[in-house]
Amino acid sequence: MTLDPAYLNYPKRRRGYDHDIYDWSAIQDRKPVQWLRGKSVAVWICVSLEWFPITPSDVPFRAPGHMQTAFPDYRHYTARDYGNRVGVYRLLDAFAKAGIKASFATNGAIAGRYPELVRDIVAAGHEIIAHSTDMNGTIASGLPIEEERALISGSLVSLEAATGKRPNGWLSIARSQSWNTPDLLKDAGITYCCDWVNDELPYRFRNGLINLPLNHELSDRQIITVQQQSVDSYAQSMTDAFDWLTAEAKNFGGRILPLHVTPYIIGLPYRIDAFERLLMELAARPEAWVATGEEIVSVWKEQQ
Amino acid sequence: MNADPNLYDYSPYRNRPKISWPGGKSCAVWVAPNLEYYEIDPPAHPKRKAWTKPHPDVVGYAHRDHSNRVSHWRMADVMSKHGFPGSVSLSVALCQHHPEVVADGVARGWEFFSHGIYNTRYAYEMDEAQERAIIEDSIRTVRDATGQTIRGWLAPALTHTPRTLDLIAEYGLDYTCDLYHDDQVQPVKTATGNLVSIPYSLEVNDHYGFFVYNMSPREYADTLIRQYEWLAAEGGTVMCIPLHAYLIGQPHRIGPFEEALRHIAADGRAWLARAGDIVDAWRGQQ
Numbered sequence: 001m002t003l004d005p006a007y008l009n010y011p012k013r014r015r016g017y018d019h020d021i022y023d024w025s026a027i028q029d030r031k032p033v034q035w036l037r038g039k040s041v042a043v044w045i046c047v048s049l050e051w052f053p054i055t056p057s058d059v060p061f062r063a064p065g066h067m068q069t070a071f072p073d074y075r076h077y078t079a080r081d082y083g084n085r086v087g088v089y090r091l092l093d094a095f096a097k098a099g100i101k102a103s104f105a106t107n108g109a110i111a112g113r114y115p116e117l118v119r120d121i122v123a124a125g126h127e128i129i130a131h132s133t134d135m136n137g138t139i140a141s142g143l144p145i146e147e148e149r150a151l152i153s154g155s156l157v158s159l160e161a162a163t164g165k166r167p168n169g170w171l172s173i174a175r176s177q178s179w180n181t182p183d184l185l186k187d188a189g190i191t192y193c194c195d196w197v198n199d200e201l202p203y204r205f206r207n208g209l210i211n212l213p214l215n216h217e218l219s220d221r222q223i224i225t226v227q228q229q230s231v232d233s234y235a236q237s238m239t240d241a242f243d244w245l246t247a248e249a250k251n252f253g254g255r256i257l258p259l260h261v262t263p264y265i266i267g268l269p270y271r272i273d274a275f276e277r278l279l280m281e282l283a284a285r286p287e288a289w290v291a292t293g294e295e296i297v298s299v300w301k302e303q304q
Numbered sequence: 305m306n307a308d309p310n311l312y313d314y315s316p317y318r319n320r321p322k323i324s325w326p327g328g329k330s331c332a333v334w335v336a337p338n339l340e341y342y343e344i345d346p347p348a349h350p351k352r353k354a355w356t357k358p359h360p361d362v363v364g365y366a367h368r369d370h371s372n373r374v375s376h377w378r379m380a381d382v383m384s385k386h387g388f389p390g391s392v393s394l395s396v397a398l399c400q401h402h403p404e405v406v407a408d409g410v411a412r413g414w415e416f417f418s419h420g421i422y423n424t425r426y427a428y429e430m431d432e433a434q435e436r437a438i439i440e441d442s443i444r445t446v447r448d449a450t451g452q453t454i455r456g457w458l459a460p461a462l463t464h465t466p467r468t469l470d471l472i473a474e475y476g477l478d479y480t481c482d483l484y485h486d487d488q489v490q491p492v493k494t495a496t497g498n499l500v501s502i503p504y505s506l507e508v509n510d511h512y513g514f515f516v517y518n519m520s521p522r523e524y525a526d527t528l529i530r531q532y533e534w535l536a537a538e539g540g541t542v543m544c545i546p547l548h549a550y551l552i553g554q555p556h557r558i559g560p561f562e563e564a565l566r567h568i569a570a571d572g573r574a575w576l577a578r579a580g581d582i583v584d585a586w587r588g589q590q
Contacts, residue, residue, distance in 0.1 A: 019345070197363060197367055197370065227518040
């Protein structure tokens, strides 16, 4: 047996990365960031608002959480939509109780289908981040560039029509991008995306787009749905992370704790209570600055 | 192909000659950070896909990139603070891509062994010349970057050929981390050379802890302590803590992990050593 000789060629084996999307830097070597009011840890809550068509698309891939049975999958269609009817309102109440603002990564379809919900979110002062069209709007290399461009612009147009404001931020479904995505987002006027989980502070791509990392390992989907942990274990992980980042911030400057949550996961009656307590606890920490994605990016940007 | 790969002779755990570690310690503990580079757009291999998504697999790539921007230093500082040297399983191309990470390990007195060129280049189906090329590349690259001559091998992404062990033995390597049949150092049968297996404790690898067994950070830390307590009580044993900074160095995991290291370091029965030191101490007793 033998492999194609080209398999032992390494044309991108060089200083820095094997791509040109962004440059390397180590977090501890960067100029320390100062958050507002002398706080050392920015707590960023990002809620995904997702509408799953009951007719799932596998092109380019089927979104996590999508339909699982033969048509019609009423079970998953309705259990996901529960988040948009019930779970999200529990989250809005919890945010109001804790006196904090969050970012809502919202499918364009949510704005068209549930305008009351989007109005309630905006009226409470939360941020809307564009999160594709609906849960069939996945992106990966192979998606024709014109289709991807139309998907990005379709999402932005729906959300702007519902809120009067064009979103500054973008989150791809499953954080999945194509080779074209960073440039298409930049062309569409997006300031920052949240897809690349390689860092714990914002940084700039070479094309000028900012990446604000939304840690998938800290998401309710990863910890509760994938790793099958309880909500108490999830909350423990969040406070452990906060404690660590607080200590690290003393030496290295501001840090970010991103909480990525999903209404149909964390908004269930048997979980929301622990999540509400977690929010109250984090919001009360003297080191915490609870902020939206655009606030974090804007403070960071001014200091670069 | 033989049904038995003929790697070693059977040796029951009961009634083995007693092994003792320097200073009268009962369990040799080594930490193996995997310092890796995964390519964003690697060539296809006929037996295994590098990424599940079309390239770029943003989460897969960026998650691993977290090691080289953020979590390596977090993990390494905790190890140094509690007196644990690293024995690095190295994607040797990291010496070209991010020499800063490799230099940090050198400065901490860590040992380096090869984990292939990239963790996205698999050894399956290589012919002998190709396999020699990656071994020679590993020896040369690590020597240039660190001044060290590699003594060990952990196959890239745990991919092998039936001749890998014979070849690394022929090149004078001392240990393999690819055989999981024992909690003690054991001889390996090779055509030439003098190769041993060192326990790599794959079952307490952080990847197994978090993604095979779905443990919480605190459950994983507790698992490390239980593994250690049992092996220390048996004596003459080896415990490896195989790590990936992008997993153990996440902000919710590093605190509980530090508590596990603190426990092991404070216990008094642990010999905190590098892989090569453990192999040498074992050989001295044969």
